[in-house]
Amino acid sequence: MPAKRSQQNVGASRTSISPSNRKGILYVVAVSLGHPDDVTLRAVRTLRDVDLIASEDPKITQALLMYHGIQTTVTSYGPRNLKEKAAVLVQRLRQGIDVALVSDCGSPLVADPGSFLVAAAHAHDIPVVPIPGPSAIITALTAAGFSCDSFYFFGHLPSASARTIQSLIDSIKRRGPTVAFCTGTVVPHILKAISPRCSVAVAYDMTKPNERIIRGTVGEVLERLSPAGGGDVTIVFGEKTGTDSNAQGVRRSQSLSSRRINTR
Numbered sequence: 001m002p003a004k005r006s007q008q009n010v011g012a013s014r015t016s017i018s019p020s021n022r023k024g025i026l027y028v029v030a031v032s033l034g035h036p037d038d039v040t041l042r043a044v045r046t047l048r049d050v051d052l053i054a055s056e057d058p059k060i061t062q063a064l065l066m067y068h069g070i071q072t073t074v075t076s077y078g079p080r081n082l083k084e085k086a087a088v089l090v091q092r093l094r095q096g097i098d099v100a101l102v103s104d105c106g107s108p109l110v111a112d113p114g115s116f117l118v119a120a121a122h123a124h125d126i127p128v129v130p131i132p133g134p135s136a137i138i139t140a141l142t143a144a145g146f147s148c149d150s151f152y153f154f155g156h157l158p159s160a161s162a163r164t165i166q167s168l169i170d171s172i173k174r175r176g177p178t179v180a181f182c183t184g185t186v187v188p189h190i191l192k193a194i195s196p197r198c199s200v201a202v203a204y205d206m207t208k209p210n211e212r213i214i215r216g217t218v219g220e221v222l223e224r225l226s227p228a229g230g231g232d233v234t235i236v237f238g239e240k241t242g243t244d245s246n247a248q249g250v251r252r253s254q255s256l257s258s259r260r261i262n263t264r
Contacts (some may be wrong), residue, residue, distance in 0.1 A: 003019065004218050022096050023126050024092065026121045029103050031061070031133065032105065034105065039064065044130050047100055050072060051072070051092075051099065052097055053100045054117065055076065056102070056113065069228075077101065078112075078113035094126065107132070110135065140201065140235075140236050143201065144177065144238065145215065152176060157190060165190070168190070180231050181234055183233065184232075193238070195218065196222070198217065198221030199216070199217055201213060202225070202233060203234045204226075204231050204233055205232055
């Protein structure tokens, strides 16, 4: 059996399978968020040892591989034609090829199209081995400083539409922080629709040279936002005081005031 395919946690299961009929292994590998040194030693070894890397963004993955001196072949996976691409990769896995699935950054399957391939691998009894590592969600939570015994991941905020805002407000009312991804240009529009008293941390380009984390109330953070406001952003909403939108907050305040007047 080739040395490159030996992994400690699955070696025992391979000893009884001959090289001619063994199935490949799908490694779900977390990569760095921005700084290439943040990828784990196990992830580097896995990316070097597998036969093929399936990447959400091959260009970004190639840059990471070049930094670590890895020459493994990279193929595109996502965001289009996922069914066809997954079918091809599953066929390769059934032929004994080991494949690493990576996202453009962080952990695969989180706001990422990798679930289709992983589900297909399980459906064909192909071993799936997670290689844990960086996650934008956990990184932002640890930097935000909010109590996070539990938290809710909202996903990606594509826009500041009324429907998106209302769904976000409903999520913020849950127990524990709410985490969401978005682009820098959307951040001001999102925050302006949330009560200025709500606590929030906005993390720009985490682990990159221009990383910036702003924490405070929504009103305070809005005053400190950069005019340019580009880059990848992870938002963490903390305390649930004042989670209504501004308009809802005004209406509620007016209602409470009239109620106090009537009961005096």
